[in-house]
Amino acid sequence: MSEPTELDLYLKNNPWPEEHYGKTQIDYLYNYNIKMSPDELWPMVSDTSEINRLLGLHKMTFEEKNGRLFGKGKILGFNLEWEEIPWEWESSKEMRTTRIYSKGIISYVRAHLILTETDDNSTNLTLYFGWIPRNLTGYIVLKFADSALKKKYQEIYREFESKKESHISFNITDPSEKKPVPDYSAADKIQTEKLKPIRESLLDHGFESSLIDNLFSYIINSTDEKLYRIRPKELTGIFGVEFEKLISILLYSCKCGLLNLSWDIICPHCRGIREKHEHLWSIEDKSTCDVCDIDFSTGGMNIIEVTFSVNPGIKKVDKVLYCSAEPAKKPHIILQKTLQHGSTYTYSIPDIEKRMRFRTRGEKKYGMLDVERKASIRNLYWDDLNSTPVIKCSPGSTVFINNNDNKEKQFTIEISEDDQWALRPSDLFNFSEFREIFSDETLAYGISIDIGIQNILFIDVVGSTEYYKNSGDTEAFKTIRKYFVKVNDITQLHRGVIVKTIGDAVMLSFQNPVDALKCAIKLISIFDGTDKDVPLACRISINRGSCLAVNLNTLIDYFGQTVNVVSKLQKFTGPGEISITESFTDDASVNSYLRSKNYSFKNIIRADIKGAGEIIFRKIRVKKLPA
Template sequence: MQSHISMSKTFLCSSEQLWPYLSDTATMNRELKLSPMTFETVKGIRHGKQKILFFNTLWTEEPWEWVFGQWLSNERVYSKGFFKSLKSKFAIHSLDNGCEVQISFSIIHRFPYFSKVLDNATRSVINKIFEYLERKSFVFQNKSNMEPVKPIQLEHWLTSAHEVERARIEPKLLAKSLQTTWQNVFLQSQSSRYCSRFSILFDIKCPHCRGSMATAPRLTEIPKKIECPSCDIDIDPSSTENLSLTLRDSTLPVSLNGVDFCSSDVSHKPMVIFQKLGHLWEFQIHLKPGLYILKRRGFIEAIKIHVSSSFEKKIFDFKTSWIKQSALTVELNTDLIFNGEGLEDFDLIFLEYLSIDSGTLSLAEALLDFEVSRLLPSSKISSDFPIEIGHKTLLFTDVVGSTDLYFDIGDTEAFGKIRDSFLHIGRVCQKHKALLVKTIGDATMYAFHTPFEAIQAAIELQKSNPKENLRLRISLHSGKCLSISTGDGLDFFGDTVNICAKFQSAADANEIVFDSTLINSKTKELFNGLDSEMIKFELQGKNKRDFSLLKLKVY
């Protein structure tokens, strides 16, 4: 026997405000005090279990499908329980004075004589969901009459958060709840008050589903080979996209160590604005202008998509486009049509919007934060494999004429001046959010998040540097970096490091040199008014490379 139950309700808040609560089905289930569910993925199939009254229900389920901010749906096939199958859909529509939420369940009953009771129970659950959403929307309805929201204290969060939330804590997501920065969350968690309560963990996440595939307290314990059975891909544990840092409440029972964290909930993937299973379908979606990544289950390759209203309207056909354009950037209109012809039933399509933060704190981001990195014990971050740090800008400094300085004034006095120079360089670089990678003799190496910050710091260094006896030359270069953590700290290596070091030979005292590719309208404003010249630089080696460098003279 089949039943279709659909109910709707209007709310006096926008769909954008209510969507995060509607899409976070795991939190919703806990708030409604529904029977807990446990999940396990076996050979790529997600199995669920739930005890209702005195009966165990078992099912397999397909991945959620959704369009971010509009709807989400899911289907379960039961091997044990009151139902044979259950399809659910949650949709939200914008109205002039709020929004409307529509919740639908399509049920095939295993026992027809229980259908009426179960249908009434389903309606009761939907009403509870509406009551839950009403409580959440009440905050937005009365926002104009409320006092400014005060930040939530960490202690209050610990006492109110569910144990599943405390079993794996994403610093960025918790920071959003506490209305602070992820750095503050991490620093507070490792303070003398809380350091014994919070454990630092390293997660390997699937780049597709964002589920946690492995967790370890130390990098040396991370498996070298990891696969995601749901997405059917191998995962590179050294990739900055896949290696993240999380926290755990160590007061929780050991039984919670095995909690399934496959990110099936939409709320765990805010950057995925469209996810759909492969069938014969044609789907139209309106996208914001910007850059997107299109991913497909079973394929490590992805397609970059540049979306703009100025581009020609056309259909993206998976049957032909995936093979031809997987290595290219495709230009598509904001009104985009996907044609699912050529996809298999088991295929799953993900469309990620690169302008949305995933909420994951990558290990690379933590390592490059000065305050946070010094709180990471070397025993935890030591590894025997390189870690992708991503695209960073390196700054090398060197004291010109240091050999003569040691000869002229003696080792002790010269070392004191070099040490004072290091302290001065450190203060300026840290002011611009840089990380000290290492010092070698009288040279230093710092890593910056952006070229703008690095150039800004370099100019400030030269302007504020005491010129007597300690004249600096500075080189910059930007590119992908690799890092390896040892007991002595963090070290960088790779082509970007080598090139930046070679650029030093093109600079003299009081000068800064960097590749002309770092020049743009924003960075150009930093050195307007300074003496500058373009020079050619040839990098010697087996494969010679030519660079066009900008040399700044700061006196």
């Protein structure tokens, strides 16, 4: 009896499903050694859409129906339609996919990729395809395609090795490396004459010609796949430009008609795009994800992502895919596994220090696991992870997954981190350009968005009633107008925004706490009662904490305990003083800045604020008022 082949051994461990016994089966099994570690290789091989493009396959279209994914495409001129069964994968180790065809020369295909690390930090890559042809044509095509496909994959994997050696980034989900931007001398599907007035307008707004040229070049030369949904934070590395400058030019490009802005609703589980909205006010308070079988609040943290797209009047951009490429589109998911009733799976915690989240499809509850090298190696059970507080363990710990339900169940383990490349509403709300250009954008009444930690500053005029009385209404009005203009100018200089005015008081918001502090110091040093133009004395309070964005009088306003505290702190603050809460000074950057400038604190003060209880704060004085 002959020795079993590698394919025989593979099929013994990975048999065909019973429903396909007796059918004509065509199996491919390829083995490659690649001089890259599995971790280095995974982002490349998991991006199957890019691999299919490199293979020379036609573009594909996908449509979601009731949580199921259906695709259309061509192979060698033959039209194909299929249902895409949910992918399964374990990051840096393996991935599986299955397609059930309803049209074309193929009835069924299953694919399996396995990465195994070798002693020299290389990878043995095993690639398997199992086909069931629909007819004789399909049988002939699949039989003759074997050797050509094996050779083509070999070329692609060698290209991966060369990209690693030349330090060229491959995976578009990691655009941190600066890349050259090509010349835009040629245009495809674009009306170049329309760019000329846009370029002049952007130059008039003060943008550098090199930045404008880079943006135009990107729009003209990039593929539709990259332009369909432009993520600004990815472009900072490509353009080699500061985040603030990039956002500014993108916002003004919307005003000029080059780009459109979109508010995308993202599923908190799979991070798939569930809805796209042209305006904030069209977003409702609830959304659903049929793929994950959940409904969720659109006001939750990190649910809305802001993206840009090219105005169709400038360039027509189509949504392009060469594969659904699920593992590449969901890099936060490190394990997705479907288990039949009674089946088990063992997962080994990788060598990382991260917080992990454990969940099953259709359930909102989840378990949390903190992986720390200083913790103990543990044997963990899935049901225990979902019924206890956060558990700690070290890399190398084992998770035993059992499906005790009477139906199949999908298990998911993911890294519990925000998408670092996502632009959130809170990022935009603190840009003065956004509030100027999109002044009509607001939330629907009754809708709120969690915008996370904000740095809120209140400035108010001290003794304004007496000033009005002594100066008269006309003079007082002129002075107050100048006061608001100066506050706005200084705020913008320190990368903040005016959220609203309340009488003489102004509420400001800053993304960076040190910017808020520097702005406060500048404001209080100017408005000390001695300025000839604006002889007003002011007081300032600053707080740091979570906020909600809401609709107030058709404007984007901030609401919550953080705002309540900073506004009520005004009555404990005297002229020329800056009161800063403990939550604000607890920020390391604030503490460091104050010490570097030798600002001395007055004694710690405690105040009882209605609705918030006892608040601890400190005061600093920048410049004494004249006697």
